[in-house]
Amino acid sequence: MAEPRDASITIIGGGAIGCAVAYFLARAGHRDIQVLEATELCGQTSSQAAGLVGQVRLSPERTRLAMHSVAFFSSLEELTGISPDWRQCGSLRISLTPERTAEHLAMADVANDCGLEVQFLDSAALQEVFPAVKAAQIHSTLWCPTDGYLQPNSLVNAYVAGARSLGVTFATNARVTAISTNGRRVTSVSTKLGTISTSTVINAAGPWAGVVAEMVGVKLPLVPVRHEYFISEQIPGWHRDLPVLRIPDLRIYARAEGSAVLCGGWEANAASLDPRALNAASVLSVEPDFEVLSNFHESIASVIDGLDDIGVQSVFRGYPAFSPDGRFVVGPVQAIEGFVMAAGCNAHGVSGSAGLAEHVLESMEPSPSPYVRSLSPQRFLETSWEYPQARQLAQSAYENYYALGASAQGGSPGEKR
Numbered sequence: 001m002a003e004p005r006d007a008s009i010t011i012i013g014g015g016a017i018g019c020a021v022a023y024f025l026a027r028a029g030h031r032d033i034q035v036l037e038a039t040e041l042c043g044q045t046s047s048q049a050a051g052l053v054g055q056v057r058l059s060p061e062r063t064r065l066a067m068h069s070v071a072f073f074s075s076l077e078e079l080t081g082i083s084p085d086w087r088q089c090g091s092l093r094i095s096l097t098p099e100r101t102a103e104h105l106a107m108a109d110v111a112n113d114c115g116l117e118v119q120f121l122d123s124a125a126l127q128e129v130f131p132a133v134k135a136a137q138i139h140s141t142l143w144c145p146t147d148g149y150l151q152p153n154s155l156v157n158a159y160v161a162g163a164r165s166l167g168v169t170f171a172t173n174a175r176v177t178a179i180s181t182n183g184r185r186v187t188s189v190s191t192k193l194g195t196i197s198t199s200t201v202i203n204a205a206g207p208w209a210g211v212v213a214e215m216v217g218v219k220l221p222l223v224p225v226r227h228e229y230f231i232s233e234q235i236p237g238w239h240r241d242l243p244v245l246r247i248p249d250l251r252i253y254a255r256a257e258g259s260a261v262l263c264g265g266w267e268a269n270a271a272s273l274d275p276r277a278l279n280a281a282s283v284l285s286v287e288p289d290f291e292v293l294s295n296f297h298e299s300i301a302s303v304i305d306g307l308d309d310i311g312v313q314s315v316f317r318g319y320p321a322f323s324p325d326g327r328f329v330v331g332p333v334q335a336i337e338g339f340v341m342a343a344g345c346n347a348h349g350v351s352g353s354a355g356l357a358e359h360v361l362e363s364m365e366p367s368p369s370p371y372v373r374s375l376s377p378q379r380f381l382e383t384s385w386e387y388p389q390a391r392q393l394a395q396s397a398y399e400n401y402y403a404l405g406a407s408a409q410g411g412s413p414g415e416k417r
């Protein structure tokens with residue numbers, strides 16, 4: 001790994017977002033880029049992700065963007081020489097209620113308009129694709145054969161390899177402790193290893209992005225909200241090519257991890273951290289909440305056969321950063337020239353990493369699209385808000401991730417899982 005050095009562009013954070021941004025900027029012709037990472041590359045939230053990538057949405061724009069991400073992940077090995085372990089196993093959206101089926105019908109219409117292949121499966125077809133499903137419990141199932149999942153560590157390795165081949169340097173164990181300005185623009189960044197000159201800082205510090213923004217006196221409502229899933233012991237019949245399951249009525253998702261079950265979900269009562277209590281050195285450790293995990297287990301066992309008595313092998317968890325409106329926070333901060341946000345991933349920063357990186361790139365151009373402008377941090381800098389209310393709204397964005405109609409509101413187009 002490189003040492004911190006003077007650079008034109010300094011990206012703070014070496015998770016999925018920082019590494020994707022580095023790769024996309026370098027691919028677009030930007031030069032003299034470095035990534036400064038406090039710990040190890042992909043050492044924090046990104047390493048914990050389930051890696052789900054889904055395309056079925058309620059709006060054509062979102063569907064097309066998600067299709068674009070899938071096409072990109074499919075080509076990443078060719079582009080960088082490293083496979084993101086993208087597995088195009090398909091996905092099943094399982095409905096247990098007529099209201100959810102109505103939502104799936106609307107999603108299928110959008111998919112058809114966009115040229116995304118989806119299909120409602122009858123019981124026989126469903127059992128063929130996923131033999132352990134308790135078909136009698138199910139109201140309808142929407143099948144998307146081109147969805148899938150990837151391995152977050154492999155994805156980050158691919159971004160890093162691609163970025164390195166274009167000259168980007170990566171310094172690890174290089175926590176940023178301060179950012180200096182001349183009152184108007186960014187001039188340097190201090191790390192525990194020394195101070196370097198830079199004219200552009202991109203803040204991709206994940207759950208610490210609010211802390212890094214405060215280093216230039218900018219307050220942003222980025223709230224770490226707990227998210228977790230378990231991986232079971234091996235289960236007969238489970239294998240890595242089984243489709244991803246989303247069961248929004250039970251607030252859960254699942255996929256095979258090898259021959260085990262990976263199952264997580266969106267709690268009805270989210271747990272978050274007060275952003276004001278964090279500093280650059282805060283360690284965000286999460287104790288597994290076995291009550292929550294056992295609810296996920298009971299939910300999946302009610303719909304899938306053979307899961308009643310499974311043991312838990314491991315728990316993955318972290319604090320992805322949520323924004324009060326459930327949307328990415330991307331683009332320059334107008335008051336500080338050279339300070340750009342790449343944060344607020346709302347727990348879809350792995351599947352959304354390529355899209356978010358493209359938005360960052362576009363936000364730095366003279367005329368970004370209205371959509372990219374709508375993600376600007378200015379929406380929180382030009383209005384008044386208070387931390388307690390922002391925290392409540394961010395938790396609500398988490399709690400309503402699978403709520404009926406949620407994909408039509410807020411959120412970042414095409415970039416949910």
Ligand SMILES: Cc1cc2nc3c(=O)[nH]c(=O)nc-3n(C[C@H](O)[C@H](O)[C@H](O)COP(=O)(O)OP(=O)(O)OC[C@H]3O[C@@H](n4cnc5c(N)ncnc54)[C@H](O)[C@@H]3O)c2cc1C
Nearest residue numbers: 013015017038045046050051052176206318348349350351
């Ligand atoms: C259990 C779980 C399951 C998930 N499943 C999915 C999924 O299926 N699909 C999906 O898309 N997303 C998923 N997510 C969300 C996803 O993990 C995040 O959205 C994504 O990892 C955010 O990436 P990031 O780069 O912004 O953050 P991080 O990976 O946390 O990276 C930020 C980096 O910044 C560094 N940093 C912070 N402060 C400083 C500093 N001062 N100086 C230098 N470096 C600093 C940190 O060390 C860290 O490495 C899941 C999250 C969890 C917890």
